[in-house]
Amino acid sequence: MSVTSYILALGSNRRGRHGGPRAEVQAALAAIGGARAVSRIHETPPLGPSIRRFANAAAIIETDEAPEALLRRLKSIERAFGRRRGQRWGARVIDLDIVLWSGGCWASPVLTIPHPQYRARRFVLAPLAEVAPHWRDPVTGRTTLPLLHAVDRRRPCA
Known part of the structure; x- marks a missing residue:
C-alpha cells in the first residue's frame, strides 16, 4: 500500500499519566x-456536560495504513492512555479522531471519513485551518477556511 495522508483531531480535558491535557495531546502525537x-x-470550551476546558490540536500524518487499521491503532493508543468508554462528551484523557484522508471518502460500519460532524465544530476547524487551510472537503468541495468562517458566522452575538 502507498503512503496516505490523514488529518487527525486530538483532544484532552483530563489529566493523565503524561500530565495535564496539553501534555496528553503532545504525548499522543x-x-x-x-x-x-x-x-x-x-x-x-467543552461540548456537552463536561465542565473542563479542552486542549485541541490537529495533525497531518503520513502512513501506509488503511483507514480501519489506523482507527484500530488510534483506539489502542486511547486505551493505553487510560481512555474508557463512558458518558458521551464527558471528560477524557485523550480523544483521537480521523477527520479527513487523501483518499477522499470512506464508509464502513466502524468508520466514516470525513468525520460526520467536523464541519460544524470550531474546535476541529480552527486547528485544522493552521495545518491544512486549503484541504478540500470531498463531500462539499469547500476548503477548510470557508468551513471555519461558516461556523464563526453561525455563532450568536453576545
Whole structure:
C-alpha cells in the first residue's frame, strides 16, 4: 500500500499519566508518529456536560495504513492512555479522531471519513485551518477556511 495522508483531531480535558491535557495531546502525537504538520494546541470550551476546558490540536500524518487499521491503532493508543468508554462528551484523557484522508471518502460500519460532524465544530476547524487551510472537503468541495468562517458566522452575538 502507498503512503496516505490523514488529518487527525486530538483532544484532552483530563489529566493523565503524561500530565495535564496539553501534555496528553503532545504525548499522543509522539505515540502516533508520522506527523508532517501539527497545529498549535487550542484551549476550547467543552461540548456537552463536561465542565473542563479542552486542549485541541490537529495533525497531518503520513502512513501506509488503511483507514480501519489506523482507527484500530488510534483506539489502542486511547486505551493505553487510560481512555474508557463512558458518558458521551464527558471528560477524557485523550480523544483521537480521523477527520479527513487523501483518499477522499470512506464508509464502513466502524468508520466514516470525513468525520460526520467536523464541519460544524470550531474546535476541529480552527486547528485544522493552521495545518491544512486549503484541504478540500470531498463531500462539499469547500476548503477548510470557508468551513471555519461558516461556523464563526453561525455563532450568536453576545
